[in-house]
């Protein structure tokens with residue numbers, strides 16, 4: 001991704017997940033932004049964007065952060081919101097285990113409270129361990145936690161899969177989390 005596209009992708013994440021008011025935009029209850037209005041307001045804010053550039057970001061983004069509606073008149077973020085929006089998520093049967101990447105400095109709090117969504121709407125989980133490592137690295141020294149998703153599901157907890165394959169849950173209580181026996185190594189206590 002070139003420099004301008006990377007900057008734009010970051011800015012759109014801010015606008016479509018957290019702070020649409022920064023450019024005077026309003027999202028609807030399902031998190032959708034009007035495409036024409038978004039393009040106008042982002043340009044007025046001093047960041048150059050065209051429909052073609054937005055389309056390229058939506059289609060080619062490695063993490064599939066954004067999605068268009070059927071006729072491409074609206075766009076929204078697939079997940080990661082701190083704004084309270086209804087993403088029409090439907091509870092699904094998760095894989096037996098899921099992974100959560102975090103940083104070692106959060107471990108003692110997670111052992112005590114479990115995983116909480118913090119400022120976001122959901123706790124984010126990955127089906128692949130490597131993806132979880134990448135997420136953890138954003139926060140510091142990464143550590144991967146294994147979530148007993150199927151056991152949780154049987155106990156009545158709900159899991160959702162966002163359009164980009166990220167698994168979401170409201171919270172993960174500590175008893176469903178396996179912590180690595182040695183921090184920094186992907187070996188887990190049974």
Ligand code: HQG
Pocket residue numbers: 013063065080101102103106109110113114115116117118119120123124135136138139166
């Ligand atoms: C931690 C990126 C202390 C949690 C990624 C995480 C992801 C706790 C941090 C997406 C805790 C929150 C989300 C507790 C959780 N005590 N710390 N009880 N419970 N935490 O950024 O999962 O690039 O809000 O482990 O790829 O890191 O933006 O969540 O370390 O999918 O598209 O609190 O963001 O996607 O951090 O990342 P975040 P996350 P994008």
